[in-house]
Amino acid sequence: MYTRAKLIAQIRSKKSFLCVGLDTDIQKIPKHLLDQPDPIFAFNKAIIDATSEFCVSYKINTAFFEAMGAQGWESMKKTFDYIPKDCLSIADAKRGDIGNTSDQYAKAFFETLGADSVTLAPYMGNDSIAPFFKYNGKFGIVLALTSNPGSADYEQQKIGDEFLFEKVLKNTCQLGTPENLMFVVGATKPQEFEIIRKHAQDHFLLVPGVGAQGGSLTEVVKFGRNADIGLLINASRSIIYASSGKDFAEAAALEAKILQEAMAVYC
Amino acid sequence: MYTRAKLIAQIRSKKSFLCVGLDTDIQKIPKHLLDQPDPIFAFNKAIIDATSEFCVSYKINTAFFEAMGAQGWESMKKTFDYIPKDCLSIADAKRGDIGNTSDQYAKAFFETLGADSVTLAPYMGNDSIAPFFKYNGKFGIVLALTSNPGSADYEQQKIGDEFLFEKVLKNTCQLGTPENLMFVVGATKPQEFEIIRKHAQDHFLLVPGVGAQGGSLTEVVKFGRNADIGLLINASRSIIYASSGKDFAEAAALEAKILQEAMAVYC
Numbered sequence: 412m413y414t415r416a417k418l419i420a421q422i423r424s425k426k427s428f429l430c431v432g433l434d435t436d437i438q439k440i441p442k443h444l445l446d447q448p449d450p451i452f453a454f455n456k457a458i459i460d461a462t463s464e465f466c467v468s469y470k471i472n473t474a475f476f477e478a479m480g481a482q483g484w485e486s487m488k489k490t491f492d493y494i495p496k497d498c499l500s501i502a503d504a505k506r507g508d509i510g511n512t513s514d515q516y517a518k519a520f521f522e523t524l525g526a527d528s529v530t531l532a533p534y535m536g537n538d539s540i541a542p543f544f545k546y547n548g549k550f551g552i553v554l555a556l557t558s559n560p561g562s563a564d565y566e567q568q569k570i571g572d573e574f575l576f577e578k579v580l581k582n583t584c585q586l587g588t589p590e591n592l593m594f595v596v597g598a599t600k601p602q603e604f605e606i607i608r609k610h611a612q613d614h615f616l617l618v619p620g621v622g623a624q625g626g627s628l629t630e631v632v633k634f635g636r637n638a639d640i641g642l643l644i645n646a647s648r649s650i651i652y653a654s655s656g657k658d659f660a661e662a663a664a665l666e667a668k669i670l671q672e673a674m675a676v677y678c
Numbered sequence: 679m680y681t682r683a684k685l686i687a688q689i690r691s692k693k694s695f696l697c698v699g700l701d702t703d704i705q706k707i708p709k710h711l712l713d714q715p716d717p718i719f720a721f722n723k724a725i726i727d728a729t730s731e732f733c734v735s736y737k738i739n740t741a742f743f744e745a746m747g748a749q750g751w752e753s754m755k756k757t758f759d760y761i762p763k764d765c766l767s768i769a770d771a772k773r774g775d776i777g778n779t780s781d782q783y784a785k786a787f788f789e790t791l792g793a794d795s796v797t798l799a800p801y802m803g804n805d806s807i808a809p810f811f812k813y814n815g816k817f818g819i820v821l822a823l824t825s826n827p828g829s830a831d832y833e834q835q836k837i838g839d840e841f842l843f844e845k846v847l848k849n850t851c852q853l854g855t856p857e858n859l860m861f862v863v864g865a866t867k868p869q870e871f872e873i874i875r876k877h878a879q880d881h882f883l884l885v886p887g888v889g890a891q892g893g894s895l896t897e898v899v900k901f902g903r904n905a906d907i908g909l910l911i912n913a914s915r916s917i918i919y920a921s922s923g924k925d926f927a928e929a930a931a932l933e934a935k936i937l938q939e940a941m942a943v944y945c
Contacts, residue, residue, distance in 0.1 A: 477786035539826060560805055564849055
């Protein structure tokens with residue numbers, strides 16, 4: 412059970428709207444962890460312990476865990492269980508399928524893994540993501556406009572006088588409210604945020620791409636925030652791989668603290 | 679390693695282009711299997727043993743396995759390992775994400791699970807699915823036009839003078855060839871197949887919705903086949919849940935055989 416009010420209260424209290432992304436790659440974690448029984452979880456636990464005072468959310472990138480098979484799902488489950496209850500946990504899974512299949516995905520992420528939220532891919536239309544909005548106290552976070560070059564292929568194409576991502580925003584708002592619906596938005600241009608906030612005025616936006624992907628915090632806040640901040644800004648690699656040595660957790664804390672301090676002026 | 683030539687040879691030899699969909703739900707499998715150490719795998723194994731002479735492919739719906747957590751992934755791995763090597767194995771996972779994340783998904787399905795192919799969601803654009811086409815002897819199966827009502831929301835919308843699904847067909851054909859690329863097509867209308875075959879003349883199409891979802895085999899074959907058949911027609915629930923009793927495997931074989939016989943006339 413995680414609510415919008417709780418998230419806003421956390422943001423005000425921690426003076427942060429940082430989401431730490433756990434893209435945990437066995438190839439990239441410090442070598443001294445490899446003799447642990449579950450190196451992936453050991454890494455995540457240390458990162459969470461070191462950064463939780465500076466962030467309000469953790470985003471688990473499911474691909475990195477699935478690449479390790481059943482053992483990876485075990486590490487993922489342990490990580491979800493370990494995320495402090497005051498932080499919003501996000502399964503970055505980008506799921507979406509016909510109704511009876513999406514029912515199963517919702518069960519996988521909301522019940523079996525216990526995530527507070529899951530990212531969703533809307534290509535197949537509203538009925539393919541609707542099952543995720545039947546849960547109380549859980550969020551569906553729908554892909555609208557992403558920051559990769561491929562966003563030009565479809566998302567930024569026009570259907571009539573609207574962009575595809577705009578149509579996604581409008582249609583999806585029929586499924587949920589700001590209490591259970593957020594959007595993934597990799598926008599940095601003011602015109603894009605203008606469109607997004609027109610349709611999703613009160614919704615939280617999950618913004619990737621600050622840090623390793625090079626996005627600017629100042630620009631995103633300037634154009635994207637609303638009265639409740641309404642932003643979760645994610646940084647993954649720049650925080651979790653700040654050092655590959657034994658000081659990785661301290662280095663991660665330092666990077667998270669730098670971002671938190673930059674955010675504090677807005678909170 | 680699975681090739682287009684091998685698939686065509688199997689179709690000619692078995693006189694079938696049937697794909698059996700394993701949407702294995704612990705709530706729906708026969709009760710007498712629940713005292714097995716791994717009921718999900720026991721069910722899949724029995725279904726595979728009973729149906730493999732009538733089909734050329736098995737499609738594993740990952741959602742149903744993920745709903746059971748790490749244990750589900752274990753059952754999924756065992757199922758992929760058990761699928762006969764002459765059948766194309768499909769992970770129906772509908773993945774797609776930024777490049778370094780899709781790399782991990784490709785690793786998860788092609789390496790860790792050993793699937794011959796995986797279904798992909800193209801919303802984020804070509805770069806979000808490109809990593810799946812770097813593998814030799816593996817297929818990416820990209821969502822084009824699906825059969826759910828929500829396909830009207832975006833897939834069937836027009837961008838300029840093209841449907842979104844048409845744009846997906848065209849763009850994706852830049853990433854792969856009929857040797858490593860297929861499309862998910864839930865079309866039944868002749869006009870739709872005309873568009874699809876214009877852009878994907880030699881590609882195999884994975885067609886869901888025959889059976890429990892009510893699609894017509896005759897119509898699909900009439901409008902969708904090419905010189906090599908070029909179709910994989912999936913049936914899931916109508917086969918695997920044909921009986922909920924101890925005769926479930928025989929009942930599944932009978933349903934698969936009925937579809938195979940209907941297909942034989944075209945092979």
